Amino acid sequence: MKYLFIVAFSLISLFSSAQKSFKTGDIQLDTDLNEINARANLDFGAFKTDLSISYDISEKKIEFMHGSLSMSPGDIYVALEISKISKTPIDRVINVYKSHKEHGWGNIAKELGIKPGSPEFHQLKNNSKKMNKNNRGKGPKKGNGHRNKNR
Template sequence: MKKTVLMLSLAASMVSMSPIAHADLNSFLTGVNNQALSDIKNFNNKLSNQFGIPVPDVDAIVRSVPNPADAFMVLQLSQMAHVEPAVVLQKYQHSKGKGWGVLAQELGIKPGSREFHALKRGDLSFSGERSRGAVEHGGNMMGPGGGGPGHGRGRGQGRN
């Protein structure tokens, strides 16, 4: 009997926590949309700076999604999954309506990962400042596998 009550209360608490996490992401995205609607040009400039994407590319992404916050999420998932925004945009168009968590998983972001938990909590930042994980797409910064400096200890230098 005690086990049944414990299991039921645990299940109820898990179910009640799920909408809260979803609400946090929705609240964050609502705030992002409000910023965009007040000044779309500034919004696009902030996205460009934060994610290292040229403004014309940001403009194209913003025009291709229903809400400006969706453009933010395309760029955020691009950064988290270490893929080009075009890859995320293509999967977004194909998986429309399934949710950001499903899209993140399709991009290879593991459900137990730090990135996935941040996404579900809405623990994201839209500051317009270059984020630590930003990789300049089509530009000069090299990321993982991009031919630039890796994460090694410097061994093997000069051995081509």
């Protein structure tokens, strides 16, 4: 029992330390972005491909955002969503991010015309929920299951 408690406490500590504060001004949106982070970190290649197709952006640009700018998958996703919703070029969103990232995505969104409580902000929240819902159960493929190897 004592061992189980120690393992559980260690896992809780590990999970809570992995949480990132996106500072969107909305707890549910922050939670959704952390879920996006967790899933994308399991298979960043698939995440990158999905974003490239969904937002018509090159995988090279996504790699730049992730590597050179140290943006987490959640940061990349919300930057692309804000770009799409506000009809702002992604390079402008990135520039605002670089100069305002310490204030969080809520401030960045407001700077780009998405006000808290606005229809655009609700769209941002709803889209992050859909992103998570669509990717539930997706993860790295595992083995061949119970297929007959003699076929």
